[in-house]
Every structure is written in structure tokens, then in C-alpha cells.
């Protein structure tokens with residue numbers, strides 16, 4: 649009889665230890681959606697958190713046009729970050745579709761990363777502030793680009809935002825210099841709920857390879873052309889053939905008007921050649937393989953205002 653009691657006690661302790669072990673290994677997963685005005689550093693932040701160059705970055709506003717997921721996996725968590733287009737008042741259909749991605753991201757977040765920067769050229773529209781004020785979803789307000797500012801300016805910004813969004817937790821960061829991102833990540837891990845992973849544990853993104861090629865080409869167009877030109881361009885990958893040693897890519901650069909076609913091609917084709925060389929180099933770095941790239945310029949009249957074209961280009965929800 650005493651022997652049996654001893655066994656019971658041991659079984660009880662083993663059971664308790666198992667419970668403790670299991671609770672420390674509960675898997676957590678969540679959608680962490682990055683939103684904010686154009687040009688504040690949302691894509692720079694996504695890339696820094698994920699550790700890969702998934703989103704294109706330029707100094708021009710409206711660089712990002714899609715919702716782009718970047719997934720961070722650990723043995724005990726899966727964080728699905730979403731980069732989104734900068735929030736603006738839409739002036740044409742493409743911008744309306746871009747804002748649909750933001751609205752989608754407002755609906756399915758477990759945590760919001762609301763990015764603002766110390767310069768804040770554009771104010772976040774009041775309707776978005778109202779939405780974030782009443783949401784039950786935790787909001788981390790990240791004041792970015794503090795590397796380019798002073799302590800006083802950052803404190804001033806933090807004070808302004810405390811008034812505007814009292815429920816938000818404020819952190820000052822530099823996405824470019826990866827300052828304070830470990831604190832952001834640690835807080836996210838605390839805030840996301842327990843749950844099974846949404847994607848395979850080795851997944852990095854929801855987007856196919858062709859998407860990244862078209863984005864790299866668009867980045868080079870944003871960097872090489874002025875004014876309205878980059879905003880009138882869409883890139884469509886016609887063919888992506890992976891061979892043993894080389895990837896062969898054919899892409900169309902679509903513009904809205906004939907006059908824009910000439911500008912993209914440039915004198916004796918020099919401008920287009922430059923885009924091709926820069927895009928090929930980046931694609932080679934992205935895929936870790938030799939790339940052959942052929943670019944064609946075509947006119948797709950007023951594509952930015954055409955529902956069917958926009959749908960075909962992936963701006964559908």
C-alpha cells in the first residue's frame with residue numbers, strides 16, 4: 649500500500665512537469681499588419697523584420713501597390729507580417745484598389761504596426777485614426793527614422809501621437825539602421841495569440857517568384873524616371889523559365905500612352921537598357937542564379953482606370 653502511494657506521487661509530479669513544459673511550448677501565430685502614410689518606411693521595416701528584400705523601397709511615395717506578406721518562423725511562433733500601400737485619398741481606380749489592400753489589412757490584424765516618421769509630410773487621414781482609436785486590436789505606433797532626427801523632435805512626435813491615439817503603445821525606431829526592432833519583435837511575440845501556423849513553417853511569403861521580378865523591374869523604373877512616368881507603369885512577366893544554370897525572363901513594361909513609351913525606351917534605347925541591367929543584377933542577387941532578361945515596352949491605354957486590366961494585373965480582392 650505505501651509503495652502504491654509513492655508511485656502515485658511520482659506520476660502526479662511527472663504530470664505536473666509535462667504541463668509546465670507544454671505551456672512553455674504553446675505555439676503562437678498571428679497577422680501583424682504594417683500600415684501608415686506613404687514613404688514613412690513601411691517596406692523598409694518589413695524587409696528588416698523578415699531579413700529578406702521582399703518589398704521594393706524608393707524615396708518616392710506610392711512605391712508599394714500591393715499587400716505583401718513576409719513570414720517569420722521560429723520553433724514556437726509564426727508571425728505573418730503584411731506590408732501595405734501608403735494610405736492616401738484615391739484619385740483614380742488603381743489607387744482605389746491599393747486602398748482596398750489597406751482596408752483588408754485593417755480587418756484581419758492581430759496586431760497593428762502603425763508607422764509614422766519624424767518628418768510626417770502627410771497626415772494620416774482622420775477616418776483611419778478613428779478606426780484605430782476604437783479597435784480592440786493592439787496598436788504599436790512606431791515613430792521611424794529617428795536616426796535622422798533629434799531626441800526633442802522624437803519626444804514631440806510621441807507626445808502628439810499620445811494625444812491622437814491614447815490606446816497605442818509608442819516605440820521609436822530606425823528601420824534603416826535596425827534600431828529597436830528587437831523590442832518590436834519581442835512585444836509582437838507577447839501580443840499574438842496562441843494558435844497553429846497559418847502557412848508552412850518554411851514559408852517566407854505568399855507571393856510567387858514572378859511577382860518579385862515585376863516589382864524589381866518597377867523599382868528600377870521608379871528610380872530612373874521622373875514625375876508621372878513611374879506611376880503610369882505596370883510590369884507584366886510574360887515568361888519565367890528556370891533552367892539548370894540560368895533563369896530566362898521576358899517582361900512587358902506597360903505604359904498608358906504612346907508618348908510615355910518613347911520616354912521609357914529613351915535615346916537609342918539607352919534608358920531601357922539601363923533599367924534592364926539594374927533589374928537583372930537585382931534578380932540575380934534575389935534568386936542566387938544567373939538571369940537573362942528581355943524587356944518590351946507596350947501601350948495599354950489608360951490601364952490605371954480600367955477594372956478588367958487592374959484585375960488581370962493582380963489588383964483584385
Ligand SMILES: Nc1nc2c(ncn2[C@@H]2O[C@H](COP(=O)(O)OP(=O)(O)OP(=O)(O)O)[C@@H](O)[C@H]2O)c(=O)[nH]1
Nearest residue numbers: 686687688689690691692709710711712734823824
Ligand atoms: N533615415 C531613414 N530613412 C528611412 C528609414 N526607413 C526608411 N527610410 C527611407 O524612407 C524612404 C521610403 O521608404 P519605404 O520603405 O519605401 O517607405 P514606404 O512607407 O514603404 O513607402 P510607400 O510604399 O510609398 O508607402 C526610403 O528612401 C527609405 O530609405 C529610417 O529608419 N531612417
Ligand SMILES: [Mg+2]
Nearest residue numbers: 690691711712
Ligand atoms: Mg512601401
